[in-house]
Amino acid sequence: MIERADLAMTKDWSMNTKIIHDNQFPDPETRAISQSVVPAVAYAFPDAETAAEVVSDGAKGVYYGRYGNPTLHVLERKIAGLEGGEAALGVASGMAAISIALLGFLKHGDHVVVTKDVYGGTYSFLTSLAPRFGIEVDFVDCTEIVSLLSAIKPNTRAVYIETPSNPRLTVLDIKIIGELCKTHQLPLIVDNTFMSPCLQKPLDIGADIVVHSATKYINGHGDVLAGFVVGKKDVIDFMRKKLMGDLGQNLNAWESFLILRGIKTMGLRVERHCSSAQKIAEFLESHPFVEKVYYPGLKSHPQHELAKRQMLGMGGIISFEVKGGLVEGKRLINALQLAMISFSLGDPETLVQHPASMTHAAIPKEERLKFGISDGLIRLSVGLEDANDIIKDLDQALSSLFSVSGR
Ligand code: LCS
Numbered sequence: 180m181i182e183r184a185d186l187a188m189t190k191d192w193s194m195n196t197k198i199i200h201d202n203q204f205p206d207p208e209t210r211a212i213s214q215s216v217v218p219a220v221a222y223a224f225p226d227a228e229t230a231a232e233v234v235s236d237g238a239k240g241v242y243y244g245r246y247g248n249p250t251l252h253v254l255e256r257k258i259a260g261l262e263g264g265e266a267a268l269g270v271a272s273g274m275a276a277i278s279i280a281l282l283g284f285l286k287h288g289d290h291v292v293v294t295k296d297v298y299g300g301t302y303s304f305l306t307s308l309a310p311r312f313g314i315e316v317d318f319v320d321c322t323e324i325v326s327l328l329s330a331i332k333p334n335t336r337a338v339y340i341e342t343p344s345n346p347r348l349t350v351l352d353i354k355i356i357g358e359l360c361k362t363h364q365l366p367l368i369v370d371n372t373f374m375s376p377c378l379q380k381p382l383d384i385g386a387d388i389v390v391h392s393a394t395k396y397i398n399g400h401g402d403v404l405a406g407f408v409v410g411k412k413d414v415i416d417f418m419r420k421k422l423m424g425d426l427g428q429n430l431n432a433w434e435s436f437l438i439l440r441g442i443k444t445m446g447l448r449v450e451r452h453c454s455s456a457q458k459i460a461e462f463l464e465s466h467p468f469v470e471k472v473y474y475p476g477l478k479s480h481p482q483h484e485l486a487k488r489q490m491l492g493m494g495g496i497i498s499f500e501v502k503g504g505l506v507e508g509k510r511l512i513n514a515l516q517l518a519m520i521s522f523s524l525g526d527p528e529t530l531v532q533h534p535a536s537m538t539h540a541a542i543p544k545e546e547r548l549k550f551g552i553s554d555g556l557i558r559l560s561v562g563l564e565d566a567n568d569i570i571k572d573l574d575q576a577l578s579s580l581f582s583v584s585g586r
Contacts, residue, residue, distance in 0.1 A: 194261070194377055195446035202256035203439070214253055216436045220244035236416065246424045250432040254439050255407075258397070261376040262389050264409035268419050269435060273372060273392020274300050275428040276406030280368050280390045281305075281339065283408075283418045287313035289336040294321040294351060296344040296550040298370070298392075299539040318550075321351050322482070324359065331363055341370035343486075346498045346534040346558040347551045348373075348473045350482035353489060357385015372396070372525075377449040378492045382409065395525030396495075398441040399448050403434045448563060452495030452525075455566035459559070460497045462570045468577045470555075473498040495561045496524060498534075504555035507580060509533060512557060514576035517568060524560035529569050531559050 192200065205212050222241050224230035233240040241249055251269045259267035270276050277300075285291055293305060295318040305316045319330040321340055331338075338360050342351040353369060360367040368388040369381035375396040381389050391397060393405040408418055423429060453476075460474035472479070475486035476493030486493060501507045512520050518529040522537060532538060535554050539547060544554075561569060 197261060198377075198446050199443050201260040203253060214250055214436055214439045216432050217249040218432045219248070244431075245427055245429050246419060247429060248432045248435070250439070251430050251435040254435045254442075257439070257442070258376075258391075258393075258407050259409055262371070262409040263376075263380050263382045264389065264411075264415075266412040266415035267407050267409045268415050268423060269393075269430040269438075270406045270408070270423055270428045271430055272404045273298075273390070273394055273406040274304065275423075276390045276392070276408045277301050277370065278304055278308075279418050279422040279426075279428060280388050280408045281309070281314075281337065282422055283388075283414060284337040284366055284368075285309070285314045286336075288334060289313075290315040290317070290332050290334045291337045291339055292316075292327060292330045292335055293318050293338075294340040294342075294344065294349075295319060296347050296349055296552070297339075297341045298345045298372075299534075299541045301339075301341070301370070302539070303541040318546075321356060322349060324352075324355055327356065328359060331365070335363070335365060337366050337368060339368045339370075341372075342379075343373045343475055343490075343494060343496070345373065346496070346538065346556065348475055348480070348494075348496060348498055349551070350475050350480075350486045350489065352485055353379075353381050353386055354384045360387075361385070373494050373496055374490060375445060375449055377446055378453070378494060379490050384489070387411070388414070393438055394523065396445060396449060396452070398438045399445060399525060399527070400437075400441050401523060401526035401528070403437045403441070405430050405434055405438055448527075449492065449495070451563050452561055453492035455563075455569065456495045456497055456561040457493060458566045459561055459569055459573070463497065463499050463573065466574075466577060468502050468581050470500040470502050496558065497561065498556055498558045500553060500555045501557065501577070501580070504553070505535075508555040508557050510580050511576050514579050515572055516575070517564065517572040518559065518562075524558075526560065527563040529560065529562035529564060529572075531557060534558055 233242045255267040255269050317330045319326045321327050340351050357367050366387040369386040371389045372392045372395050388410040391407040393407055457476045460477050463469045464472045474497045501511050512531050518531040521530040534552050534556055539552050
């Protein structure tokens with residue numbers, strides 16, 4: 180009889196099937212289909228020799244909860260499979276994944292080139308904590324390959340990009356940047372949070388490492404903080420032992436289980452996020468009170484053609500500016516009735532926020548403006564509600580805003 184596990188290994192499934200079945204098998208003892216939660220911190224060994232072998236990585240197994248747990252390991256195998264990487268490391272947050280990925284390649288005296296618009300937490304880590312350990316950073320416009328090339332120094336040890344970027348949805352050419360990195364023997368780290376593996380697989384087109392805030396689309400329910408680093412096994416093993424383990428950044432079994440449950444609907448969710456976001460972006464772009472819309476699915480987006488080549492869908496995040504600026508922008512988000520003012524993104528609920536005073540407040544204003552984050556910019560994470568209801572909500576908020584101000 181062919182074992183289901185063997186069959187699963189040989190199937191060339193599409194992403195939606197892989198999300199549900201890849202690297203996940205019924206429990207051999209109970210035949211339970213949903214994953215067991217194993218919260219144990221300690222694991223018993225039959226003898227001292229086996230214990231030593233597991234610790235030295237010579238044998239499969241778990242030896243202490245800070246280095247992972249069996250529930251997490253199922254999830255890590257699944258994420259590695261979906262991203263097309265050799266191995267994955269699941270950690271306590273997206274920021275844990277990002278800091279581990281960077282510290283995995285950088286040490287005192289090293290330099291990293293980072294694309295100019297990145298998540299505010301990443302910026303904060305790179306400008307306040309990393310310099311305390313002697314790590315230098317330069318933020319450059321990676322849409323200009325010459326700017327990236329000229330930022331590379333003799334002590335550059337990594338290139339870090341986020342595409343599409345938070346919050347301006349700048350799309351970067353992973354293939355071209357990957358080729359440049361290969362020429363200079365630099366690892367390319369890509370934050371794939373806004374896309375999820377459903378829409379973009381950076382490892383297939385030139386990246387060496389993928390990082391995720393799984394808090395967003397991967398879990399998809401706004402109830403878990405988690406992150407992943409995906410890449411070559413030796414690199415991930417080092418990060419597991421020396422960074423996650425020694426810094427105590429592990430993801431616990433219960434949260435791993437919640438993600439294993441949440442991820443099953445990722446294919447469906449992401450499809451809906453994308454189709455609704457396209458409709459809403461088109462509505463906003465045609466609205467007389469909206470100054471500018473940033474969404475890769477719009478023809479007006481500067482990297483629309485690249486986005487169509489590189490991404491399987493345009494994602495669920497839209498940024499826009501209302502006519503007027505800061506005051507009008509804040510009044511608009513206060514007038515929304517369905518969308519909630521909140522940090523985070525990728526949840527079932529539509530969430531709206533003001534990057535200059537919320538997610539990107541850590542970036543000084545002068546820098547923020549260079550990153551294209553104006554005071555009036557609003558970011559919308561399109562939820563799973565009916566797109567027409569989200570449009571109605573935006574419409575009423577825009578109308579109320581300008582009827583009050585007499586425009
Ligand atoms: N990468 C990106 C692109 C993000 O947007 C975030 C968080 C992170 C990494 C960090 O993930 P975390 O540690 O929170 O799991 N983005 C947030 C945002 O836009 N609003 O609140 C958090």
